[in-house]
Amino acid sequence: MADIGHDAADYAPPAELEEVDLYHAKSWITKYVFSQDAKVIGIQYALTATAIGLVALVLSWLIRLQLGFPDTFNFIDAAGYYQFVTMHGMIMVVYLLTALFLGGFGNYLIPLMVGARDMVFPYVNMLSFWIYFLAVLVLVSSWFLPGGPTGAGWTLYPPQAIMQGTPGREWGIIMMLLSLALFIIGFTMGGLNYVVTILQARTRGMTLMRMPLTVWGIFVATILALLAFPALFVGAIMMLLDRVLGTSFFMPHIVELGEHLKYGGGSPILFQHLFWFFGHPEVYIVALPAFGIVSDLISTHARKNVFGYRMMVWALVAIGGLSFIVWAHHMYVSGMNPYFGFFFATTTLIIAIPTALKVYNWVLTLWKGNIRLTLPMLFSLGFIVTFVNGGITGLFLGNVVVDVPLSDTLFVVAHFHMVMGVAPIMVIFGAIYHWYPLMTGRMLHEGMGKFHFWITFLGAYLIYFPMHYLGFLGMPRRYFEMGETSFVPESAATLNEFITVTALIVGFAQMVFLFNLYWSRRNGIVAEKNPWHANSLEWQTPEMPPGHGNFGKELPVVYRWPYDYSVPGVEADFIPQNVPAGGTATGAE
Amino acid sequence: MTQTAATNPNQLDGTQGAVSDWASDQRAFKNVPWGKAMMWIFLLSDTFIFSCFLISYMTVRSSTKIPWPNTSKVFGLNVNGVEVPLLLIAIMTFILISSSGTMAMAVKYGYERKRKMTTALLLLTALFGATFVAMQAFEWTKLIHEGVRPWGNPFGAPQFGATFFMITGFHGTHVTIGVIFLLIVARKVWRGDYDTGKRGFFTSRKGNYSIVEAMGLYWHFVDLVWVFIFAFFYLW
Ligand code: HEM
Ligand SMILES: [Cu+2]
Numbered sequence: 001m002a003d004i005g006h007d008a009a010d011y012a013p014p015a016e017l018e019e020v021d022l023y024h025a026k027s028w029i030t031k032y033v034f035s036q037d038a039k040v041i042g043i044q045y046a047l048t049a050t051a052i053g054l055v056a057l058v059l060s061w062l063i064r065l066q067l068g069f070p071d072t073f074n075f076i077d078a079a080g081y082y083q084f085v086t087m088h089g090m091i092m093v094v095y096l097l098t099a100l101f102l103g104g105f106g107n108y109l110i111p112l113m114v115g116a117r118d119m120v121f122p123y124v125n126m127l128s129f130w131i132y133f134l135a136v137l138v139l140v141s142s143w144f145l146p147g148g149p150t151g152a153g154w155t156l157y158p159p160q161a162i163m164q165g166t167p168g169r170e171w172g173i174i175m176m177l178l179s180l181a182l183f184i185i186g187f188t189m190g191g192l193n194y195v196v197t198i199l200q201a202r203t204r205g206m207t208l209m210r211m212p213l214t215v216w217g218i219f220v221a222t223i224l225a226l227l228a229f230p231a232l233f234v235g236a237i238m239m240l241l242d243r244v245l246g247t248s249f250f251m252p253h254i255v256e257l258g259e260h261l262k263y264g265g266g267s268p269i270l271f272q273h274l275f276w277f278f279g280h281p282e283v284y285i286v287a288l289p290a291f292g293i294v295s296d297l298i299s300t301h302a303r304k305n306v307f308g309y310r311m312m313v314w315a316l317v318a319i320g321g322l323s324f325i326v327w328a329h330h331m332y333v334s335g336m337n338p339y340f341g342f343f344f345a346t347t348t349l350i351i352a353i354p355t356a357l358k359v360y361n362w363v364l365t366l367w368k369g370n371i372r373l374t375l376p377m378l379f380s381l382g383f384i385v386t387f388v389n390g391g392i393t394g395l396f397l398g399n400v401v402v403d404v405p406l407s408d409t410l411f412v413v414a415h416f417h418m419v420m421g422v423a424p425i426m427v428i429f430g431a432i433y434h435w436y437p438l439m440t441g442r443m444l445h446e447g448m449g450k451f452h453f454w455i456t457f458l459g460a461y462l463i464y465f466p467m468h469y470l471g472f473l474g475m476p477r478r479y480f481e482m483g484e485t486s487f488v489p490e491s492a493a494t495l496n497e498f499i500t501v502t503a504l505i506v507g508f509a510q511m512v513f514l515f516n517l518y519w520s521r522r523n524g525i526v527a528e529k530n531p532w533h534a535n536s537l538e539w540q541t542p543e544m545p546p547g548h549g550n551f552g553k554e555l556p557v558v559y560r561w562p563y564d565y566s567v568p569g570v571e572a573d574f575i576p577q578n579v580p581a582g583g584t585a586t587g588a589e
Numbered sequence: 590m591t592q593t594a595a596t597n598p599n600q601l602d603g604t605q606g607a608v609s610d611w612a613s614d615q616r617a618f619k620n621v622p623w624g625k626a627m628m629w630i631f632l633l634s635d636t637f638i639f640s641c642f643l644i645s646y647m648t649v650r651s652s653t654k655i656p657w658p659n660t661s662k663v664f665g666l667n668v669n670g671v672e673v674p675l676l677l678i679a680i681m682t683f684i685l686i687s688s689s690g691t692m693a694m695a696v697k698y699g700y701e702r703k704r705k706m707t708t709a710l711l712l713l714t715a716l717f718g719a720t721f722v723a724m725q726a727f728e729w730t731k732l733i734h735e736g737v738r739p740w741g742n743p744f745g746a747p748q749f750g751a752t753f754f755m756i757t758g759f760h761g762t763h764v765t766i767g768v769i770f771l772l773i774v775a776r777k778v779w780r781g782d783y784d785t786g787k788r789g790f791f792t793s794r795k796g797n798y799s800i801v802e803a804m805g806l807y808w809h810f811v812d813l814v815w816v817f818i819f820a821f822f823y824l825w
Contacts (some may be wrong), residue, residue, distance in 0.1 A: 123792040199617040214596035230637035246740040247751035
């Protein structure tokens with residue numbers, strides 16, 4: 001019987017590459033510590049990112065305590081507050097989200113999903129993790145050095161970042177810049193691996209247009225990262241030289257504490273350009289893997305093929321390309337040439353087109369699907385809602401005239417937390433609930449998961465929705481305390497208290513999640529093989545969790561795209577990628 | 590499945606065929622070894638680094654109010670009492686470009702498996718590279734003696750020293766790393782590691798002659814970057 005799957009074939013071209021010669025670990029240390037297995041490296045990345053992310057979470061509580069209850073906690077002073085804000089932002093964006101999506105999910109999923117035994121250069125891949133680890137240590141070390149971590153704001157704008165009065169001017173800023181440089185070197189080593197593995201090491205039959213969107217998302221994001229991080233790298237080196245050697249790349253003639261500094265003639269705006277040439281692609285480095293993963297989660301848990309697969313792929317590529325020509329929308333109030341504003345507003349608004357297309361396609365994938373309200377599905381729905389919300393405020397901010405009054409207010413904070421904080425984190429949670437059985441062989445606890453979802457989703461709304469309003473009132477971001485301010489009414493203080501309390505509750509829910517991760521490892525329900533009845537290759541391995549080399553003796557052969565769910569005329573509601581046209585799904589009987 | 594093995598249904602004609610070739614299974618770039626693909630992508634990323642450096646240099650050069658030093662003077666050499674502008678740098682550039690020639694020949698002989706020739710040419714390339722770095726060190730020393738520092742100099746805008754040391758330093762580091770790897774690869778070729786499939790000490794992978802080519806890509810790139818640095822620093 002011929003099935004009418006999307007591009008199902010009963011033919012796959014012969015193998016072009018000989019079997020890789022895989023490194024086999026000989027001792028515990030080379031197996032679990034200095035491991036060259038992408039799956040272990042992925043988990044190492046994920047655990048390190050989670051650990052440092054926890055630090056950032058605690059910092060967010062401290063920030064909120066100060067904002068909700070000013071003059072109450074004497075262990076938070078102004079300097080400390082700026083350090084919390086800075087480290088919170090930088091850790092969340094770079095050391096948690098980037099590392100977790102690309103280093104964590106990228107390493108674990110890419111080889112499995114494209115049908116490879118490992119990354120193409122496992123040794124370099126191992127170095128990548130350890131350099132990342134070193135970068136985290138260097139970052140953390142700034143807490144223990146004189147002056148503490150930097151308080152320059154996560155954007156690290158000079159001249160203030162390296163001047164007296166900014167906390168951490170002594171060592172914090174140096175450690176931050178060094179750590180970023182290390183991170184970039186480490187990331188590049190991993191990123192080259194991801195890209196080459198996807199381009200050059202797929203299994204038989206796995207054309208680019210048969211790759212799961214997860215792989216596409218990570219692929220495009222990695223390319224963005226390889227092209228965007230250089231700008232940050234250069235900016236970091238130049239600021240380091242300004243701070244340590246007294247060069248004046250970014251430093252104009254300037255007076256500090258009544259004293260003329262030796263600096264002069266540099267361009268502070270140059271740093272902003274370098275930073276945002278990295279910074280805007282960076283938000284898509286985080287967003288694109290989330291887009292990819294959520295497409296797969298939605299399709300699998302709604303038992304329906306992704307709507308408009310090709311469009312989804314091209315939208316990822318288009319967003320990736322466009323994201324390089326919008327960076328100065330972060331600089332409307334920087335004093336750059338106003339004509340730039342017009343150009344960058346236009347490109348910024350154009351990005352909304354491919355982005356909206358993706359949102360429509362997710363919704364159309366759900367449309368008339370056989371939706372199962374599993375935890376991954378709940379989080380995916382949460383993602384769509386929060387992402388649309390944040391995307392729309394992005395359109396506000398993309399227009400120069402609207403942005404100018406809203407810039408540097410809590411409205412911006414609300415925008416980027418919705419779109420880059422909450423939405424991708426929703427996907428990360430969904431992905432963990434989805435792939436945890438693959439990684440450990442057990443399911444996460446459903447009850448704890450539901451609790452976690454509802455508190456996080458509703459809580460996030462209660463936290464960030466009011467911030468839009470506070471922003472409209474003109475409440476500035478990055479202020480230690482507001483004092484007596486005529487344009488901010490009394491009620492704003494009450495609202496801030498409410499936000500703080502909610503934030504603490506949501507923080508607590510994350511502890512439940514972490515406990516769930518720990519508890520289910522031993523006590524969770526043992527997962528059947530391919531528990532979600534998914535099509536992509538990572539679920540078709542002979543063992544679960546997949547062993548060293550991923551696929552046993554023979555690499556899988558791919559005959560179709562990964563979205564053959566509920567194909568008419570076929571009894572099972574899914575057909576894995578390695579089933580030839582006319583064959584039946586293994587494990588479907 | 591077996592009876593259709595001769596006809597590949599994915600085969601298309603025209604532009605569609607081109608797209609489908611590129612997106613086709615297993616490898617996007619047929620017959621490109623992994624190492625070479627990786628080197629190309631790395632170099633693309635590195636291009637962005639050097640571009641950012643050079644663009645930053647142009648920006649600070651045009652934003653500073655103090656006049657830029659006269660480069661043909663600063664970079665001149667005094668030979669027997671005659672001021673020759675750009676003498677040293679011309680020799681350095683010539684040497685580096687020659688080294689690209691020897692590198693290209695090394696790659697050719699590598700693929701022909703002429704081990705001795707390949708080794709000799711790799712060593713010659715490394716020698717050229719080391720000479721370049723040595724001459725750069727000489728130039729740095731000369732400028733430092735004349736009072737040029739990253740934070741200031743007697744000839745004009747302080748950004749001159751800052752950008753000069755930063756960018757040539759970054760490029761010189763690239764050349765130095767290249768020389769080290771040239772020596773390592775030369776040793777492997779000499780020992781015949783790429784013929785016998787001896788495993789690498791760190792990676793425990795078997796190497797082959799495409800590594801010589803990847804090395805060559807890096808070397809040509811470093812060379813090409815120099816041409817830009819030369820043009821923007823010394824000729825502008
Ligand atoms: C249609 C889509 C979007 C538009 C038009 C847009 C527009 C903007 C604009 C104009 C700003 C600057 C606001 C200001 O500083 O005054 C901004 C800030 C920001 N956006 Fe978006 N954005 C969009 C999507 C995204 C996405 C998808 C992410 C992340 C996943 C994101 C993350 C951020 C972040 C982190 C900031 C604040 C950076 C900072 O100042 O610290 N945005 N956005
Ligand atoms: Cu942006």
